[in-house]
Amino acid sequence: MPGERPFLTRPSRIDGSELVLCPDISYSLPLREQAAAYRGSYQELTPELVAEIVSPNDTHPEVHRKMAEFIEVGVRLVWNVFPGHRTVEVWQSAQRQQPSQILRETDMLDGLDVTPGFTCPVRDLFD
Numbered sequence: 001m002p003g004e005r006p007f008l009t010r011p012s013r014i015d016g017s018e019l020v021l022c023p024d025i026s027y028s029l030p031l032r033e034q035a036a037a038y039r040g041s042y043q044e045l046t047p048e049l050v051a052e053i054v055s056p057n058d059t060h061p062e063v064h065r066k067m068a069e070f071i072e073v074g075v076r077l078v079w080n081v082f083p084g085h086r087t088v089e090v091w092q093s094a095q096r097q098q099p100s101q102i103l104r105e106t107d108m109l110d111g112l113d114v115t116p117g118f119t120c121p122v123r124d125l126f127d
Helices: 030-036 059-074
Strands: 006-011 018-020 024-026 042-044 049-053 077-082 087-092 101-103 108-110 119-121
Touching: 018 059, 049 059, 059 077, 059 087
Parallel strands: 049 077
Antiparallel strands: 006 018, 024 049, 077 087, 087 101, 108 119
């Protein structure tokens, strides 16, 4: 089922079962996506890029823990989009404890080496 959201798993429960992480938005290289197996309607694939839309009831420690988990399983670039604050946190694979950048409306979101050439004004995410 092309276009389905990928998921990431990690054994993190006391009983040894897997914790499934399903990002809001993700990007994988097309060749990797074609080769990925499915479990139900989700691909068994670690994407290169993940974007999460942060809800008002999400706490910063919860959000940061989830971002660290994405980075730990191999996601190279994570964008946390905070609609209420109109900001984006950028997390890179070298960062596990804190975002590498916090972008405001006047800044430009960049795909860096994960999606070279992709840029988007942060303000456009909220309009």
